[in-house]
Amino acid sequence: MGCPCRPHGTAGRTNWPAEILPVLEHTLTCEYASLTRTGAPITWPVAPYVAEDGRTVDVSTGLTYPSKAERARRDPRVALLFSDPTGSPVSGPPTVLVQGLATVRDADLQANTDLYLRRTLAKYPQSLARQPWFLVRRQVWYWARIWIEVTPLRVLWWPDGRLDAPPLRWEAAPEVTAPPSDPVPAGAGAPKWLEPPADWRPRADHAAGLGDPVLTVVGEDGWPLPLRSSGATRVDDGFLVRIGPPGVPARGRACLTFHTHDADMSGQENVVLVGEATPLSDGVHVRVERALADFSLSGSRAGQVRKMVRTARALAPRLEREAARRGQPVPVLRRPR
Structure with a gap:
């Protein structure tokens, strides 16, 4: 699949619609969609941040699990859906879909890690309040970050989250462009650290209790198109999904x-299923082929701590390998002022 990147220009500060800015700034999670080598969409919940210069909406992924960034570096067409207001102070927010070009930043891992700590403390102050700093410093495997800066080219939004009505639309000026990503790291990356479930059905059964899913397909323009559904019914081979936006x-x-996720981000659960979509007269039939390996933190605090310890054992050895591929030392955690 070809890359639709335009040459990097010098566009000034963006003029995004004022009514969507509180959503972009204050929503705790958004659904980030990128494309695989074969052009299939993969969507995960992530934490969004508006860049200080107002040009991009940024998300991150761990240095020790860089797949989200690697997909974006190969094909920069990505999308961010803001459809879950849990924990947000914004009242009656619109549902917002941002489609744009991704720029992957991993040429300065120390700066990336410092920025992630600052942004996390500002947006999720309770995330570090629950544990002493000496324990936080041992979790470099989590805090070491790759940033994905998304330059919006198109924004659709549905006032009051009414997906059954036509969306409002904004498009960037023709001179708005995205800079290139940092160079591809040398050598082969680490193998997968989690094995996907052998059978997707138990995960699908559990997913039915997590609320209405986001369905992501690929639009006619080649961009991933994630949309919050208005319900999903479990069937033998997958789900029947109801989609609000017509057409x-x-x-x-x-x-x-x-x-x-909890309103204070003290716990979260994810289930991601991939397959084939077929339109129906009253919705979409998604025939599920497999479940992706996921990382969730739920249940008691003690149970979460035990899972984090197991995760640290699996991911910590990957730190030096991924940093070395980029010709850099492993970042250190420095407490923000």
């Missing part, structure tokens, strides 16, 4: 993302 080209490779 969605819901055909072909598809991703169903179920997720939920």
Whole structure:
């Protein structure tokens, strides 16, 4: 699949619609969609941040699990859906879909890690309040980050989250461009650290209790198109999904993302299923082929700590390898002032 990047220009500060800015700034999670080598969409919940210069909406992924960034570096067409207001102070927010070009930043891992700590403390102050600093410093495997800066080219939004009505639309000026990503790291990356479930059905059964999923397909323009559904019914081979926006080209490779989180981000659960979508007269049939390996933190605090310890054992050895691929030392955690 070809890259649609335009040459990097010198566009000034963006003029995004004022009514969507509180959503971009204050929503705790958004659904980030990128494309695989074969052009299939994959969507995960992530933490969004508006860049200080107002040019990009940024998300991150761990240095020790860089797949989200690697997909964006190969094909920069990505999308961010802001459809879950849990924990947000914004009252009656619109549902917002941002489609744009991704720029992957991993040429300065120390600066990336410092920035992630600052942004996390500002947006999720309770995330570090629950543990002493000496324990936080041992979790470099988590805090070491790769940033994905998304330059919006198109924004659709549905006032009051009414997906049954036509969306409002904004498009960037022709001179707005995205800079190139940092160079591809040398050598082969680490193998997968989690094995996906052998059978997707138990995960699908559990997902049915996590609320309405996000269905992601690929639009006619080649961009991933994630949309919050208005319900999903479990059937033998997958799900029957109800989609609010009319005229969605819901055909072909598809991703169903179920997720939920606490208002203070003290716990979260994710289930991501991939397969094939076929439009129906009253919705979309998604035939599930497999479940992706996911990382969720739910249940008691003690149980979460035990899972984090197991995760640290699996991911910590990957730190030096991924940093070395980029010709850099492993970052250190420095407490923000």
